[in-house]
Amino acid sequence: MQLEGSACGSAAFRVRVAGSVLLAAHLAFVAWLMLRPLDVPWVMPANLRPLTTIRADLALGGAQAARRIGEGLVLLAPLGVLLPMAHGRIDSRPLPSGLRTTAAGALVSVGIALLQSGVPGRVVDVDTVLLNTAGVALVYGAVVPAVRARLRRRAGRPQRRTVPVEETAQGRTPTIPRVGIAP
DSSP: OOOSSSTTTSHHHHHHHHHHHHHHHHHHHHHHHHSSOOOOSOOOOOBOSTTHHHHHHHHTOHHHHHHHHHHHHHHSTTHHHHHHHHHTOSSOOHHHHHHHHHHHHHHHHHHHHHHHTTSTTOOOBHHHHHHHHHHHHHHHHHHHHHHHHHHHHHHTOOSSOOOOEEEETTEEEEOOOOOOOOO
């Protein structure tokens, strides 16, 4: 791993370490919360049909539906900030970084759902996976691009990576360092 600036004293290194520690702490909390056994007399069957639980929650009424759907959105939402923070790059492009972050959030949610299938009192619900993934994507989209743009402005870096261009008789061509060819 190549660190920018001085090795352990750079701000980027401290942000990566802080992001990694917070990410581990959040995942430990989520595992503790979602993988402990529940002492219940009966459980609903597993829901493998998308949007069934969300429709049932909406049928309960406004406040109850907002609470249940909000719980699903909020559970893994901090991953939308913590995963890019642990990655620690301010020059990442928003769309690929957002897709990676959302995919990682979906994988964590699927992993928790699979582990819950072996825990007494817990059932698999595909809507929970959808809500968790949507929460990660919403938080990423709301926070990370704006923070990265602000950090780039503060560091004095250009907003986009550019290739130097020089004028020739044939028009504008990118300047690429040339490698000599042996005779």
